Amino acid sequence: MRAxxxxxxxxxxxxxxxxxxxxxxxxxxxxxxTGAICGSDxxxxxxxxxxxxxxxxxxxxxxxxxxxxxxxxxxxxxxxRVMVPFNVYCGSCYFCSRGLFSNxxxxxxxxxxVGGIYGYSHTCGGYDGGQAEFVRVPxxxxxxxxxxxxxxxxxxxxxxxxxxxxxFGAQLGDIAEGDTVVVxxxxxxxxxxxxxxxxxxxxxxxxxxxxxxxxxxxxTFAHAETYNFVEYxxxxxxxxxxxxYLGADVVIDAVGAEADGSFxxxxxxxxxxLQGGSPVALNWAIDSVRKGGTVSVVGAYGxxxxxxxxxxxxxxxxxxxxxxxxxxxQWPRLFEHIKNGYLKPSDIVTHRIPLEHIEEGYHLFSAKLxxxxxxLIITNADGREEHHA
Numbered sequence: 542m543r544a545x546x547x548x549x550x551x552x553x554x555x556x557x558x559x560x561x562x563x564x565x566x567x568x569x570x571x572x573x574x575t576g577a578i579c580g581s582d583x584x585x586x587x588x589x590x591x592x593x594x595x596x597x598x599x600x601x602x603x604x605x606x607x608x609x610x611x612x613x614x615x616x617x618x619x620x621x622r623v624m625v626p627f628n629v630y631c632g633s634c635y636f637c638s639r640g641l642f643s644n645x646x647x648x649x650x651x652x653x654x655v656g657g658i659y660g661y662s663h664t665c666g667g668y669d670g671g672q673a674e675f676v677r678v679p680x681x682x683x684x685x686x687x688x689x690x691x692x693x694x695x696x697x698x699x700x701x702x703x704x705x706x707x708x709f710g711a712q713l714g715d716i717a718e719g720d721t722v723v724v725x726x727x728x729x730x731x732x733x734x735x736x737x738x739x740x741x742x743x744x745x746x747x748x749x750x751x752x753x754x755x756x757x758x759x760x761t762f763a764h765a766e767t768y769n770f771v772e773y774x775x776x777x778x779x780x781x782x783x784x785x786y787l788g789a790d791v792v793i794d795a796v797g798a799e800a801d802g803s804f805x806x807x808x809x810x811x812x813x814x815l816q817g818g819s820p821v822a823l824n825w826a827i828d829s830v831r832k833g834g835t836v837s838v839v840g841a842y843g844x845x846x847x848x849x850x851x852x853x854x855x856x857x858x859x860x861x862x863x864x865x866x867x868x869x870x871q872w873p874r875l876f877e878h879i880k881n882g883y884l885k886p887s888d889i890v891t892h893r894i895p896l897e898h899i900e901e902g903y904h905l906f907s908a909k910l911x912x913x914x915x916x917l918i919i920t921n922a923d924g925r926e927e928h929h930a
Contacts, residue, residue, distance in 0.1 A: 543556070545599060545600065546558065546598060553599075558673070561676065561677035563610075568610075569609065570677055570678070571603075571607055571608060571676050571685070575605075575917055575920070576600050576603040576671045576920065577600075577917050577918060578906050579601065579602055582903075583903075583907050586903050587907070590661070592663040593664075597660070598660055598676075599660040599670045600659065601627035601660050601701070602627060602698055602702045602703065603701060604622070606620060616681070624685065624686055624701055625671070626642070627661075627701055628643050629657030630643070630648055630683065630684065632684075640867055642869060643866060644656050644865075649665060649666035660672065672899060672918055673896075684869065689876065692879065692880075695886075696879060696886045703729040703915070704733045704871075704875060705872070707733025707795065709871060710793045710837050712737075712741070713835075715791070715860070716743050719742070720742070720745075721745040721747070722790065723747045723792045723830075724747070724792075724793045726795035727748050727752070729915045731793070732748075732755075732758060732759060736764075748763065749767075749768055750767070755914060777828040781829065788830050789834065791834060793826075793836075793837045794823050795840055820848070823840075823849055832857045834857075835861075838861065839863070890917055892915075896918055896919065
């Protein structure tokens with residue numbers, strides 16, 4: 542098969558790899574039809590994630606067709622169209638039984654925190670991802686679901702991470718009717734978090750970013766009020782001004798470790814593989830939420846050595862809530878919203894790139910070229926021929 546392969550920071554290739562095999566009776570092999578590049582993939586691409594090994598295939602957002610199943614798989618059969626959550630999880634451990642699929646205890650030797658994630662380094666279990674023509678899906682009776690007949694494939698692929706994570710960010714905010722919600726970051730997750738905040742009863746939604754084309758998308762897709770932080774001496778002071786000097790009720794950090802990487806990260810990260818991120822957005826969130834408010838964190842963070850204003854959070858009486866999204870837990874309600882026309886996830890897609898050109902896709906996305914917000918990766922394993930939109 543053809544697959545994206547990591548060769549070092551900023552170096553990826555499309556190469557021939559062996560088609561993955563069934564390794565356990567509950568495995569499935571899925572022929573990928575559509576995947577995506579996620580903002581958190583850029584941390585891998587930039588060499589910022591510990592234990593990202595040469596030869597790994599990235600990609601934790603993908604949908605496809607079941608090619609083969611193991612002998613104990615009961616819920617899927619070859620030919621089924623499936624969507625696969627980015628979480629690899631067993632479904633039966635202490636954490637899975639409580640709905641914490643992203644914290645599964647049985648799928649990652651490093652499971653002190655995160656469970657398994659497709660295509661996201663050996664820190665997250667070492668599972669090859671879906672930026673390839675085929676992918677092995679463990680626990681096939683637990684994670685994947687058949688794509689509903691009425692659902693568009695491009696909507697389905699965004700349900701494997703970006704939309705559920707944004708929705709989860711709003712959910713963690715515990716939004717009350719009429720609340721003012723501020724979202725830091727107008728990438729796909731931030732856009733979905735802003736849109737989801739309205740569904741949860743927000744009375745005002747504000748999105749902060751520094752890229753004008755993303756802020757325009759926040760206005761048109763998420764119907765949000767927007768501010769470009771580079772236009773203000775202190776964005777926190779401005780947010781206080783526009784919220785009666787109280788601060789927002791809820792702030793969602795959808796930035797995390799900046800995908801561009803700080804200067805220090807670029808100087809030291811590729812050598813140490815430990816720079817998990819700069820907490821600028823997190824500190825802005827702590828500063829701009831009102832006393833007694835809630836900060837929700839769904840941005841991707843690794844090991845964090847920079848100073849977080851934790852004392853300020855304590856003294857303001859803040860509630861801090863965070864996790865990797867347990868994707869499948871969000872699906873029933875999101876399916877309902879999509880079917881009823883409240884959400885159209887694929888509205889944020891800006892580029893459709895053939896797998897063979899994925900190197901260009903990463904460059905485009907990383908360098909914020911051509912107003913790229915969300916690139917999909919189209920594999921031609923099913924005979925389709927789609928190109929840059």
